[in-house]
Amino acid sequence: MANVIYRKSGLKGILQIPPSKSAAHRAVLCAALSQGNCEIGNLELSDDLTATVNAVKALGGIVSYDKKRKTLLVQSADLGGETAEIDCLESGSTLRFMIPVAAALGVKTTFYGKGRLPQRPLGIYQKLLPEHGVLLQTEGGLPLKMEGKLHAGSYTLPGNVSSQFVTGLLLALPLLEGDSEIVLSSELESKGYVDLTISILADFGVSVIETATGWHIPGGQKYCARRYMVEGDWSQAAFFLCLAALGGGKIQIAGLLESSHQGDRACVSLFERFGLQLAFEDGVLKAWNPNAKQPFGGLKGFAIDVAQIPDMVPALTVCACAAEGETKIYHAERLRLKESDRLAAMAAAMNALGGRVTETEDGLMIKGVPYFSGGRAEGRNDHRIVMALAAAACRSSKEVCVTDAWSVRKSYPGFFEDLRKLGGIADVIDVG
Template structure:
């Protein structure tokens, strides 16, 4: 078991955020669905990226890796059958299921950690009526057979956006027009905007209509060179570190990004931090922070780090709209509640969120990282304002999305000893 022993400190300096994992997943899959060679640059290594690239190699796609560049050659034929280990990557699993069904590929999908237990009911309900045969005992392993046909696909909007993205990737391949109709209001809209943006860049056109999308069939993905932008969800950890008394310049972000987590800049301003753009560099420095109200329906991945910040902001912070966090790599509402309670914070769980009354400093303690990369990174940020050292278990889980997190953390003044 790994752990991080984190002493109080301040983070000051410049960081370049890693490439967006969300964008990279989408671009790599689009490149694989194109006929020809695509060059995807600014791709960071992580366990989730390895899951998607490994899946494509199992399917017969030629993948060449050169430092932070991925060459995707999909000019050959995909395999008719495959067995794919999605590791712990929900994106890999949920993006691939409808794509494999659209291409008529027989496949067995497996996974590691909590992934086999994460819900797939949305696909089990909406894909079989359109020709896909899905065999499962409730999670993974999942066997796919048959082939999708065009039509109207109905699903809730208050589910993981990964399900909707999977359909948006798959339906343009079908021999006829389709429609996605949402039965409830859309949450995590930023991730869908991101999907539509990347699809457009690879030559796929989808029309947004009231309550969903119209997806023309018979479309062909186009190969291209593509550069992955910086990751706003990872930048949020450094925004929080700056807000909690540091002074940080963040490089590599797009102001006009379609990533929903760009909202983090505005949220940290609302907490009271000094946040501003200097050219293309986002700067953040500490100031007295006060609790705020946050609707997290469109920004669920930010909740752990927002909770860590709220724990050290004066007054009360109320976070709502986050029920889906109970179905991530961990139950993130439960994980943050238990950890912050151990560290002396008054925090109450609600079915869809958290109520947090901030404290000036955290009490010392040992807290569980739940093998969840976002929980571990959020707790490392909170530990900057500990009264003594904080011990966080499962520190190595940051490799899922940001293997160099603690290296960067220590480079700009952090005191994290990872064992």
């Protein structure tokens, strides 16, 4: 157990943003399903990505990681086997992607997990997969036992569930003999993640055809081996935009793809609307707030629909707490089922630091304050909570202490080091 102490400091400089965790999960699985040797470059092994790599190994994949080159080598091997045990750690992406993939391979599999993962919903698969030849056994969550081989056909699911279910099916269905379709019974949320999946599938030679109600997936396709470079992570960039908005100084972020399919690229327009100055020049995103030293920093609150960008809510919440007026964050119900109840966690954390946040049924109501008091906040063992609260120190009269510091290893192990490179102060203290 460790706490991190954030202190007010001047921030400036250039940062190489880490590779996208979302893109990396998908690329690793596409590489493992291909016929041949693949190299995946610009890849860092967070805890979540380690879970996916180990899942591939559990299915017979041959994978090695060159830490110095940040490259994952996936050697040619037929995934499958009779049985497998897969520990997904705390990774929802690993679990929801691997269930249909293992089912398509016909592997009798037991899935495990820890933290809040065993309680996260799997009901869509519990309904759909038995209709297509796969038996699931669970007493509610994990462990989950699965046997049988997935059949091609029509899969109908609501669009307001996690896009991870759609991605899992998109990865698996091309492997089946017959054609399949995914039909959405309501409007799709987190569409950017599905667009990212389809783009990476195409990079590995797999075709998905969009229809009026979902997607048509031709069967009998082959994943093609290739060398793939993982793009930078827009989800992580949002934390540094929040730091720039509250702290002032010019922060430059390299490694982001301006034309990315990642939905969290929306952080550019949203932080601009708060009042942050942003410019993309020569592949570098530059962010600064010339009014940061004023009360409220020249920032203004507004209403934000986060149905397509749920992972950005922690960073948006901290910025909103420092913005003049009121901010409403809505369509955020699914955040109650993440590594923590992120709506409750962010409300409690920011209120403990001097913010004014009220939970609603589907989001947060936030009234801005000119400065925070600082103090102690619970990180709730949630990487995005811990990282978001770094920005609160920029506007606090006292230091900000956040529990569960090392939860950042789940997605961004080098976060504290990168913050320090920009002049930030983040002291991690072991509390036993």
